[in-house]
Amino acid sequence: FxxxxxxxxxxxxxxxxxxxxxxxxxxxxxxxxxxxxxxxxxxxxxxxxxxxxxxxxxxxxxxxxxxxxxxxxxxxxxxxxDINDNAPSFRQSKKELRLSETTVPGSRFPLAEAHDPDLGQNSLQSYELSGGKHFSLAVQTGPGGDQRPELVLAKALDREEAAFHELVLRARDGGDPSRTGTARIRVTVLDANDNAPVFSQAEYTVRVPEDVPVGSILVTVTATDADEGPNGQVEYSFHKISDRESELLHLDSETGEITVKNDLDFEEISSHELEVQAHDGGELSDTAKVFITVTDINDNAPELTVSSAVSEISEDAPSGTVVALVHVHDRDSGANGEVRCSLDGGVPFRLEKSLEDYYRVVTARELDREQ
Missing domain, CATH: 2.60.40.60 (Cadherins)
Known part of the structure; x- marks a missing residue:
């Protein structure tokens, strides 16, 4: 009910x-x-x-x-x-980190954010970290209020003491009872890698029409690393992206080119906010945001439906008698979605605007069956 x-x-x-x-x-x-x-x-x-x-x-x-x-x-x-019917979840349940034993205590490493589609208190509220004394958790608050977990090195690493560290990152929502999701983090201790990759800019912004051909390059992200050899080779990956966006966009791990791999649709998603990570051979990394705005084109025709109509009318019906109810809708936005309706054929009827996208067809004058 x-x-x-x-x-x-x-x-x-x-x-x-x-x-x-x-x-x-x-x-x-x-x-x-x-x-x-x-x-x-x-x-x-x-x-x-x-x-x-x-x-x-x-x-x-x-x-x-x-x-x-x-x-x-x-x-x-x-x-x-909303009800609390979804638990927080991580896009990847396992993460591998490779850190040099010379990494300075206090260094921070961004972790993948959990996602909870629920709303308000039922959505993601906090993170917890367990698994050892060498690491702690810091949570930064982004401009939009989102929580971004970071792994903080609390104590200097010693590969001869421990070559691996196993950690568990737990995300918790605020429902009653609360729901949780976990991701396992395995830290491998390596030898020195002094420099992390650095992106040429913190944010990349691009506007593209929704009919951009599949395979087109939307934007190229670039990061450089001052190290030599494997420690200076940069690879790119998506750090934050939804499942639907991963079906639409592709990131070349070597060149940093973001291309279209499926047709974009303004009516489905009008903007994309992504995070790209650049990491070197020692797994030091940097992140940058990518904003892609999809602009509308007139790719949808108006849809017109006769919602209700009479099959006959008396010739003595007064002017203004309703004979049909018509609904019209265009999925495009702005000027592309504005619809003008008219009657053709010189018939003795006219259109009147009704509720929102509805029109009434009414008699425009007295009818004469003999004519």
Whole structure:
């Protein structure tokens, strides 16, 4: 049960007779249905807030209730609230770090962030580190409030004392009860590597149209390392990227070129925020952010649907009589999504704007069957 639509709108279900009431979802999936006898709005499909409203604080599903015969349409908004049904998770459950035994105590190494699609208190709240006295955990707060875990060397390493260190990074959310996710960190102690790679800039920004061809280079990230030999060879990898973005974008580990490997779609994702890591042969690293803005092109035609219509009309019907209800929608944005509607053919009807994207077709003058 979602709501008593009939009661809220003052509809008397038994008195409607042959007049049909329909629920029309704006999306492609019918999430709600109307119980014909009670007038109750009920769920028709399982609703997953994280799937429907990524990164949105307020998740609202919209649908319309259409009363055929009366040519009436009512807008319905249903807010989907969050429950703690997801645990924090790491993109990689295991991480290998190779550190020189000459690494200075206090050195910091960025760790992969956990992701929890839940909202507010149910989302990721804290990190914990366990596994030894040589390392501690520091958590930095990014400009957007995100928590970024860093491994801190608390005590000098000695390869002759211990060649490996096994650590566990735990991410915890704020639900009741809370949920956790873990990642294992294996630190291998090596000999000296004095210099870490350094990116040419901390942030890279690029704007591309959504119809950019597959295989196109969007941006090239560049980092340099002052060391020689294997310790100075830089390799690139994604440090922070979603599963969907990994299907769309490719990073060349040697050149730093980020290319398109699947078609971009502005209507699906209009911007991408990535983090790229450059690491050398000794696993010292630097990170840089990449912002890719996808711009809209007019690649969607307007979709027009006759939501309701009469099959006949009397010639003595007064001017302004409603004969059809039409819905029009264009998935593009801005000027590309603005739709103009008109009637062709010199017929004795005109269009009138109704609720949001709805138009009513009404008689423009008195009709004469003999003409």
């Amino acid at each position: 979602v709501g008593d639509v009939a009661k809220d709108l003052g509809l008397q279900m038994p008195e409607l007779g042959d007049r049909v009431i329909r629920i029309l979802d704006k999306g492609r999936t019918q999430y709600f249905a109307l119980h014909g006898k009670t007038g109750h709005l009920v769920t028709a499909e399982r609703i997953d807030r994280e799937q429907l409203c990524r990164l949105m604080e307020q998740c609202v599903l919209r649908c319309e209730l259409i009363v055929e015969g009366e040519m009436k349409v009512y807008g319905i908004q249903v807010e989907i609230t």
